[in-house]
Amino acid sequence: MKLNNSRKILLNLWLQVLCMLWICCKYVAGRNLSQHDISLLEEEDDPKCFTRTEEDFTCFFQTTDNGTFDLFYKIGQSEEKRCELLTQRTKEGMLLHICSFPYLDVVSYVDIHLQVVERNNNTRLYSRNVSVEDHILLDAPFNVALLHNGKPGQLQLSCLTNVPKYWEDKLRYRIRYTSKGLGQRTKDVLGIDDSVMSLVPGEEVRVEIAVKCGNVESAGHWSHWSEPVRDVVPQSADDISLKCHTSDLQMIRCQWNSSTYSQANGCKLFTKMHLSETLGWTDWTECVPDNNLTEQCSFQGEEWKKVRVKVSTAAFPLSRTFYAQELTLRNILQTEPPAHLTGLLEKDKLCLKWEAPLMTLSSHLQYEVGCQIKESKAWVVISPKGPATGTCLEVPPRIQYRVKVRAKPNGSIYSGQWSQWSHVVSGKTPADIETLLLTCIPATLLVTAVILISLGFTYSR
Incomplete structure (x- = not known):
């Protein structure tokens, strides 16, 4: 007897739970039918239908008068x-x-046949076939954020949705973005990973996103728009004249000029390094400015590893971000100037010698020699062949000269920029001996002739 009573109690509790579930589902569906929901289904045929979870289904229609109406439904081959x-x-x-x-x-x-009939005159107002899975109406996405992918002029969206895991492959997104240069535009994408937007660098953009769920493109209802998010579209680091170089293949020094923007004093430089194909990239790391300088920063690098650099302004009202192109130490080399430049005159030539600025790269460097003659203000640049640390120049006699030299990677393995010029070596070339003799002999003969004539005249007297 006690066992039977226990079964009866459990059965009653189970029936009550089922009843509560049915009432709850009905209550939730009715409660969620707001004016906003009605507007979302405005273009839908009557009666308009939607489901939130595929375990509820609501259909509705509107009339202008308070007549008496019936809605009949027939599921598959079952009775109406x-x-x-x-x-x-x-x-x-x-x-x-x-x-x-x-x-x-x-x-x-399963196809569901719907029809709406006015009871007083038995007139059919609406008739249509629907299927529950084709009428999913989701809540708007939340936690919407604009992400940077490291490329100037591009932003990407991320968001969350209240959907089961098995629905995620059926989601479609609609993005609405507004900016001064592009106006308002709308873009539909199959997945949130495809939400990259190409925008005008440096402009402020306002973005909203809606979502729908369906097995085919025509299925499902678009949700409300999410809360709008704003950001400034990333810019190129060229906009702030960002320059990065290494002189020793160890330390990277970056300099920039952000005076064009109001947040000039709030710029910070961040770096990340590619560890390997397996480990990927490190997180962004802030670089500490050099000696409290606001627009210069140095950080440690590794010769064969890729590096990314960005500069961000203070977030007032919105932060600006400037991205540089991906770099490695071997392609941003700018050595120190060649050292110990000397010049030695050998006959009619000036032979120069100097030391390579980075001995480990001496075979990968090329040089330029600048030469200036006192009578001319212009510098003449001469490019010696090969990595040799010396060359000879032909120079005219009796001139004052100035020479200097600079270095640059030859591009075979290492590339970069010209170094600064070395210190200037100056001097004066001597007079030409043959010219001097040709000038002096006639003068000597003339003097000798004058002396002989004078002596002869004296003797004759």
């Missing part, structure tokens, strides 16, 4: 049933007739 309609008045004065399907009659992947 009449749905109990709830009525509510809209802000526009229309009457809304709502049918919340019983929980046991919510069946997916």
Whole structure:
């Protein structure tokens, strides 16, 4: 007896739970039918239908008068049933007739035939076939954020949705973005990973996103727009004249000029390094400015590893970000100037010698020699061949000269920029001996002749 009583109690509790679930589902479906939801389904045929979870199904239609209407539905080949309609008045004065399907009659992947009949004259107002899975209406996405992908002029969206895991492959997104240069545009994407937007660098953009769920493109209803998010579209580091170089293949020094922007004093430089194909990239790390300088920073690098650099301004009202192109130490080399430049005159040539600025790269460097003659203000640049640390120049006699030299990677393995010029070596070339003799001999003969004539005249007297 006690066992039978226990079974009866459990059965009653189970029936009560089922009843509560049915009432709860009906209540939630009716409660969620807001004026915003009605507007989302404005272009839908009547009666308009939607489901939140595929375990509820709600259909509704609007009328201008307070007549008596019935909504009948037939699931597959089953018998036709009449749905109990709830009525509510809209802000526009229309009457809304709502049918919340019983929980046991919510069946997916089965055609449901609907018809609405005016009871007084038995006139059919609407008739259509629907399927539950084709009428999913989701809540708007939340936690919407704009992400940077490291490329100037591009932003990407991230967001969350209240959907089961098995629905995620059926989601579609609609992005609405507004900026001064592009106006307002809309873009539909299959997945959030495809939400990259190409925008105008440096412009402020306002972005909203909606979502729908369906097995095919035409299925499902678009949700409300999310709360808007704003950001400034990333810019190129060229906009702040960012220059990075290494002189020793160990330390990287970056300099920039952000005076064009109001947040000039709030710029910070961040770096990240590619560890390997397996480990990927490190997180962004802030670089400490050099000697409290606001627009110069140095950090440690490794010769064969890729590096990314960005500069961000203070977030007032929105932060600006400037991205540099991906770099490695071997392609941003700018050595120190060649050292110990000397010049030695050998006959009619000036032979120069100097030391390579980085001995480990002496075979990968090329040089330029600048030469200036006192009578001319212009510098003449001469490019010696090969990595040799010396060359000879032909120079005219009796001139004052100035020479200097600089270095640059030859591009075979290492590339970069010209170094600064070395210190200047100056001097004066001597007179040409043959010219001097040709000038002096006639003068000597003339003097000798004058002396002989004078002596002869004296002797004759």
